[in-house]
Amino acid sequence: MNFEQFQLDVHLLSAIRAEGYTTPTPIQEKAIPPVLAGRDVLGLAQTGTGKTAAFMLPILQRLVQGQRLIQEQRPAQNQRPTPGTKRHIRALIVAPTRELAEQIHQAAISLGCNTSVKSCTIYGGVSKGQQVIALKRGVEIVIACPGRLLDHLGEGNIDLSHVEVLVLDEADRMCDMGFLPDIKRIIRFIPPQRQTLFFSATMPEDIRSLADGILRDPLRVQIGTIAPARTVSHALYPAPDGRKTDLLLAMLEQTPTGRVLIFTRTKHRARNLASHLEKNNYRVSALQGNMTQNRRQDAIDGFRGGKYDILVATDIAARGIDVSEISHVINFDMPDTVDAYTHRIGRTGRAMQTGEAFTFASPADEVIVRQIEQVLGARIERRRLLDFDYGSQVRERAFVPARMQEPRPQERRPRTGAIRSIHGQGVPGSRSDFAGRRRSGAPAGSRTSRSHTPQRRKSLPPAGQRAW
Numbered sequence: 001m002n003f004e005q006f007q008l009d010v011h012l013l014s015a016i017r018a019e020g021y022t023t024p025t026p027i028q029e030k031a032i033p034p035v036l037a038g039r040d041v042l043g044l045a046q047t048g049t050g051k052t053a054a055f056m057l058p059i060l061q062r063l064v065q066g067q068r069l070i071q072e073q074r075p076a077q078n079q080r081p082t083p084g085t086k087r088h089i090r091a092l093i094v095a096p097t098r099e100l101a102e103q104i105h106q107a108a109i110s111l112g113c114n115t116s117v118k119s120c121t122i123y124g125g126v127s128k129g130q131q132v133i134a135l136k137r138g139v140e141i142v143i144a145c146p147g148r149l150l151d152h153l154g155e156g157n158i159d160l161s162h163v164e165v166l167v168l169d170e171a172d173r174m175c176d177m178g179f180l181p182d183i184k185r186i187i188r189f190i191p192p193q194r195q196t197l198f199f200s201a202t203m204p205e206d207i208r209s210l211a212d213g214i215l216r217d218p219l220r221v222q223i224g225t226i227a228p229a230r231t232v233s234h235a236l237y238p239a240p241d242g243r244k245t246d247l248l249l250a251m252l253e254q255t256p257t258g259r260v261l262i263f264t265r266t267k268h269r270a271r272n273l274a275s276h277l278e279k280n281n282y283r284v285s286a287l288q289g290n291m292t293q294n295r296r297q298d299a300i301d302g303f304r305g306g307k308y309d310i311l312v313a314t315d316i317a318a319r320g321i322d323v324s325e326i327s328h329v330i331n332f333d334m335p336d337t338v339d340a341y342t343h344r345i346g347r348t349g350r351a352m353q354t355g356e357a358f359t360f361a362s363p364a365d366e367v368i369v370r371q372i373e374q375v376l377g378a379r380i381e382r383r384r385l386l387d388f389d390y391g392s393q394v395r396e397r398a399f400v401p402a403r404m405q406e407p408r409p410q411e412r413r414p415r416t417g418a419i420r421s422i423h424g425q426g427v428p429g430s431r432s433d434f435a436g437r438r439r440s441g442a443p444a445g446s447r448t449s450r451s452h453t454p455q456r457r458k459s460l461p462p463a464g465q466r467a468w
């Protein structure tokens, strides 16, 4: 299968090539043809599967076709709408967070770079003025978070009466965040004769009834089971009370990593952990909801561009982070739900790359661990960090319930990651090289941490972090 088979406009095909996409991902293969044909789609897809392009390419195709009509009438106005003709908002994409909205906007810009389609974002935390200016100039695609969109609707700044395509992205997360009533209000501003595309990683009851209410004869497109990407390998580490930060420092010291994304339960913990790591000379930034939009963007850009090796984030703030080559996701605090685990882990192993997911666990996490294992369809490997003093709190197998005991060797799931957390096996210069690049000025890829001296590595057994 290749993108030519979708019979997309040549300008879109050239942008796809420029993005480096050679073959459609499974969700693109399944969703693009029906969306191009105008059908409503209910997409059940986990994050990192390429679902943004699955809806953005058909939207751009629709808009480019519309533009051609205008050009045929006015060849002199190449690629521009007729003077005096205001661009109407023809596609509205609603997303739960500003980060996700920005990520979708980037996809609209890069995939639409050879067209004259205009898009803008609408979200809170930044001034309304620029958004009003963009809306007045005219855009065909709006990517919006619900709260600010309702503000603009209330003030009469935005007209949704020409919307032909409505996309609800990460609908389950919007429900979790309490946006369900907002979404219902927004839908009242959009013509009922429209195409609706509904994407969600999970289908709890309230999401199902929302989908039933707004989709017309939808085609259901599901990619695999709703589970974390297969390209991610998972490990659990016992975490002694009050020693998690030490455990993390030891882990970062001993593990070859690329970019590392660490999740905490609260904003406060994200902020504190980031500053603790900074004091230990790691290049790190926090990403949490109390930060201004500019600081959040700076954190994401810095992480993406290599200014920071580590980002410490909360669940909500991390929605929509599209940073390639995150080698490790570390759950410093156990997520509350399996969905949250899936979303966190989806930040690594994106677009068929490999990654590792490490989770600090305590005996109290037994139930959620079991639920995650059910969704994964496999037991998560238990590991202990070598040379770390666990004290008396975590004894060997201390909180491994009977069914979670160490498997017999043949039961072990093969590790899928190309990156290995085996100590001392990072390949210099590769992304499995050390993120232990401290602020001391050592260049990326250099090995500055004490534990990586060849002498030290020699003393480590090949399996590095042994099972509990």
Ligand code: AMP
Pocket (backbone or CB within 6 Å): 020, 021, 022, 023, 024, 025, 028, 046, 047, 048, 049, 050, 051, 052, 053, 322, 324, 350, 351
């Ligand atoms: P998404 O699930 O939309 O967040 O996409 C995850 C990542 O996959 C993004 O970085 C996209 O740029 C990338 N991506 C999307 N489609 C493809 C494709 N066909 N081939 C390779 N990468 C892709």
